[in-house]
Amino acid sequence: MTQKKCIWIIEDDFEIQKLMELVLSTKYNLVFFNTFKAIKDSSLSLNHSSNKPDMFLLDLNLPDGTGFDVIKFLKNENLIQEKNPVVFLTANDSISSKLLGFELGALDYICKPIDPLELKARIDVIFKIYSMINQKQTDEILYIENLEINLIEQNIYSNKNGERVSLGLTYSEYKLLVYFIKKPNILFNREQLLDVLRGDNINTVDRSVDVVIYRLRRKLGEVGKYIKSVYGGGYKFDFNPTQNTSVAKSPLLAEKTA
Amino acid sequence: MSTQLPAVEKKKFLDRRIAECELFKDFISNNNSEGYSRLCHQLKGSLKMWGFLNLSEVAAQTIFKYMPLNDDGIQRKSLLNQELEIYHSALKNELKQVIISP
Numbered sequence: 001m002t003q004k005k006c007i008w009i010i011e012d013d014f015e016i017q018k019l020m021e022l023v024l025s026t027k028y029n030l031v032f033f034n035t036f037k038a039i040k041d042s043s044l045s046l047n048h049s050s051n052k053p054d055m056f057l058l059d060l061n062l063p064d065g066t067g068f069d070v071i072k073f074l075k076n077e078n079l080i081q082e083k084n085p086v087v088f089l090t091a092n093d094s095i096s097s098k099l100l101g102f103e104l105g106a107l108d109y110i111c112k113p114i115d116p117l118e119l120k121a122r123i124d125v126i127f128k129i130y131s132m133i134n135q136k137q138t139d140e141i142l143y144i145e146n147l148e149i150n151l152i153e154q155n156i157y158s159n160k161n162g163e164r165v166s167l168g169l170t171y172s173e174y175k176l177l178v179y180f181i182k183k184p185n186i187l188f189n190r191e192q193l194l195d196v197l198r199g200d201n202i203n204t205v206d207r208s209v210d211v212v213i214y215r216l217r218r219k220l221g222e223v224g225k226y227i228k229s230v231y232g233g234g235y236k237f238d239f240n241p242t243q244n245t246s247v248a249k250s251p252l253l254a255e256k257t258a
Numbered sequence: 259m260s261t262q263l264p265a266v267e268k269k270k271f272l273d274r275r276i277a278e279c280e281l282f283k284d285f286i287s288n289n290n291s292e293g294y295s296r297l298c299h300q301l302k303g304s305l306k307m308w309g310f311l312n313l314s315e316v317a318a319q320t321i322f323k324y325m326p327l328n329d330d331g332i333q334r335k336s337l338l339n340q341e342l343e344i345y346h347s348a349l350k351n352e353l354k355q356v357i358i359s360p
Binding site: 013018112115 | 304306
């Protein structure tokens, strides 16, 4: 069972809090704050508890400050991260406030009154979008042992004494490696692998594959052992994700091999 | 607003509003303009968000009508109390319409 997402709600109106509780609490964990001081006092301890925020829902007019003060404070304390959307919910519908809210990083600026079901729908959509973005980002970085295969940067990094060092693969080497990783344990003949390399302005004679694989193995170090030669058949990436815990970080690989 | 909130919760909300009328009365009799304004400001948002559009309309025509308040003595107090009475009656009518399933 997946854990409920947690929303930190900074709202001084009890009736609005009550309403949010009625509509949102079945799906989300809610942590309420009445004042700016309340969030200042408890944010640090709460951030390390199970009630870590996945979203901030901020009222603008608080008894001891504004929602803008809150967002600045949370940013200064590094309590807001890229993956934590901020949404303003306020009766203040002035364009200057809306612009300032977005400038400070809000994802949405919702004006009261709003039907609570619409509010819930908006929150659901924001979480859905964030989940898609986070999933995509996770899919695009794969890990095998101490190697990070970064599909966004199209680069492979190794961890050397805690330092992230690029392996300096050529584009052909990179392409071949990613091709192997995405289809582990499948035997490819030279012709198939040549198709992968074609179009890279390299001279794709039959033995080009052998040369690229030789260089790739050398650069990959320990991970190079997974590229197996099959006599008379070709090459395969002999790798079983279920036997290798590090690959669990790679949803894409797990999905492809499921 | 078309929110389908539980009738029990709606009833509790209206009960709280009815009790709140006493607070309004106190603010009027003590010339507490700030308290009165703050309460009105909160009500404006919550009545609509809880789905009480008719009540919100009545409040706009009565207790919110003379906002912002200025201190001009007994006559204004009497007027505000009359408006509060109309709003109070509307609350009680609304309460009668909230049907709680057994």
